[in-house]
Amino acid sequence: MTKAKNRLGLVFFPAFDWAISATHPEREERLLYTQDQIFEEGIQDIDGIEFYNPGVASEKDIARVHFAVPDAASQLTQSHFIAVGGAIRAFQAVMEKEVDKSFALVRPPGHHAHRVVYGDRGFCVVNVEAVALERIRQDYGDLRVAIVDTDAHHGDGTQDIYWNDKDTLFISFHQDGRSLYPGTGGMEEFGGPAAYGYNINIPLPQGTGEEGFLYILDNVVMPILEDFKPDIIINSAGQDNHYSDPLTNMNFTAQGYAILNERLNPDMAVLEGGYSIEGALPYINLGIILAMAGLDYSHVFEPDYDAEKLKQDAAITDHIEKLAEIIYDLWQHKEELAEEHFKNKKEVTRERQIYYDTAGIMEYQVQTFTLCENCSGVNTIDSKNDEHAHIFAITTPRKACQECIDKAYALYAGLSKRAYTNIYLQDRPRDKYLSK
């Protein structure tokens, strides 16, 4: 009988009774063929691979990460609570040492969900990994975590959540935002004042194939991870860099995703996007499962795989090699760069427009990060949207000092309900979430 080298926990929850709408890419059918492939390949019988049902996340789990407006119950559907609950179960299985690694194949995805949530954007309402991660940090204590986002779209939501968190390194490689939703993800987006350099974007040119992705992995991602020394690596496992994906223009393969996961060696993976549901997902997911379990994936190919046709253009290779050099250099000089940017500043503000493509909402927000010598500082969001919401949200970070905690509560108490539709206080140190 086949025995997995790494014990692997799988939360496979295709939510066969849920869709954004009947013809939306995020529909009932999405993981149907992946299920067929997993079943047919006998994954259930591999010794060391365990299947778990998802749990259901609580509103408090959501509040640890998000300001859902007006609240979680009105923004999230059951499927969101279950997708998060699935990731939580998968993460718990690793933390409890039931398994060595885990992979949550849940839907819908989450990496476009920012801290403020007015609705669905990029098929995401709630950031599945981030909510699961904050839950295990709450239950198991301090963790140094690297999230590597391999979705073709920039993981802008995850970036927003961990923008100012030095304990959470976020690396996203994606199709260049100039040619794809959500448009962000340039390498100059490098983190907030308390975590400058801990948000790394690697925008890749259209047509990047196995060679380019693996070059970035070997020459940027792995060296940075070696420097960062995380306790946990999470793969935000979007699968739309695949050559057959209908929404993107990349040339990655099932073999490539499997090799990437073997080398990256993540502790947990969570499914993100990927909408080539018939020609790519069954094979990519099989490849990732086998790679994570430490099993032979060398025979995993798409039916129409053609190495010759997918060969990467020399100009792309050249561009990627230069890009890799620049980004690793930035990482190595992050402290000097931070000094340059933030020296003698008491606070840093960031103004943004965020478009909710699925929900059709435009948001305008100003984030303010205060700089504190003892912690990463209180930060606030003043946000309006074109549907008459105007909120103010205050966050005290996980390891906030007492002074900052007091400051946050004073600020919250002083805000008048008349000026805003909703006011929030996210008190991470004490795991308390207030709103008025």
Added chain:
Amino acid sequence: MIIGIDMGGTHIDGAIVANGKIIKTIKNTTDRDDLFKTIWTTLQELIKDIDKGQIARIHLSTTVSTNALVENKVSKVGMIVQSGPGRNYDFSAAGDQVEFIAGYVDHRGIVIKEVAKSEISTIKDNFTKSAMESIGIVGKFSTRNPSHEIQVSEMLGDHFDTITMGHSLSGRLNFPRRVHTTYLNAAVSRTFRTFADNMEKSLEKEGINVPVHILKADGGTMDLGTAKNKPVETILSGPAASFMGLSALFSESTDGILLDIGGTTTDIFFLAHGVPLFEPLGISIGSHKTLIRAIYSTSIGLGGDSYVRMEDNNLRIGPHRAGRPIAFGGEHLTPTDAMVALGKLEATGKQQVIAALTKLAKQLKLSIQETANKILDEMVSLIKERVDASLAAINARPVYTIKELLEGKEVQPQFINIIGGPAKILAPLLAEKFHIKVKYPEEYAVANAIGAALAKPTIEINMHVDTERRKLSVPEVEIYETIEQNYSLATAQNRALEIVTDAARKLGAPKDNIEAEIVESNSFNMVRGFSKASKNIRVRAQTTPGLIYALKGKRQ
């Protein structure tokens, strides 16, 4: 009048049931060297004073196939496997010679790469040279499109004893299990066929012209003709017969536990709403994981004759036995001895039992009576432990829809029904430990044979409909139809029930006594290019598991 016979490894039991009543029972010893003779003798004894004209049919649970495997009296099997892209498999345990061939069918049943004909003729020559007797052909996703399996089979012609094609054995997806199931079927095919032919001839000679039905591991039956083609389904039908017997002795409609406590093992089964719980994927036969549907059971090495001793300062029972109980001339303590010591059981060797228990009692610093009670309590605890672990696993079985997840259906046993030697003695102890009611029948000696007699034909089908490709497939019954593009879930469900009913009739079910039901059904919109194009429908249907009828009362 139905005759039920269950042949186990050591005993063969027979029963005649008519109009809901047990008319006659019999128990003999199994002659492992002549299984056919064992059955034939028992049958003759059973019907000695019976009017042959009254016999409606014969139900038979046999170890013929199991025995062939255990004693390695199996055919030499050449396997042809089309694995396509995916996992890298080692099928060396599934055939005497295993050949991997080119070609590939994908998850929708689309042929991606054709079979290489020259490859097949080379393999055919090799198999002939190395004297392969039986052949198995299995392709990945062959249940979605069996054309490659059929094509290869046709190319091999009738050079070999039998050819088993993977898609014909089960419509469920699991390629490695399909390979192992196919191998086992090919391996026992000749042995079973010889047995079946013998049976038919002997019955004819005896002037008994009634259908013979063979028990399956799912507690149902199939006609002899089907069994000849799918002998793998007859493997491990014994426990299923016992289970059906238990179901016949008690009529239940809630969740419960069934226990069969024997000399060396305790078999545990579960009922959900009175219906047997099945293995999620299929039964395991030795090291082979198969797609054969079977009643879920778990077995502990724990029984009346289990070896009781101290180990690392702990009282241990089983999992093996060390001869007979002391009370019956053995040398080592057993739970049966504890029962004798407590006066719950009569035996000649009570004195020796007391002597042995005195020794153990000293080690445990308990009185003799306390020691005997502790043994039985430990026995009941071991059963509870296993039941709890099994229930935890059963209740954690994966679900795939939000509805199922939020409903959170769980098996919550309301009762224990128990048979076997120590049933009556253990019943109150089990009731105390589990806090649920425990029942045991007055007569259980041939429950298995009664179960065999009252089993009804069962079939499960897995229908797959792809309206874009305009294909409907039901591999179990070899139905591959072209359908209309507007085929709906409701039409599919009706068709599935029709197919199940029809298949059950072919398996020998009386026309007016077939209950078919949909177990699972889903319809998915297949969206290509952002518009709803077609449907992918999956329906699983079955004959409702259960008995022909419940027993009306005790023996006449």
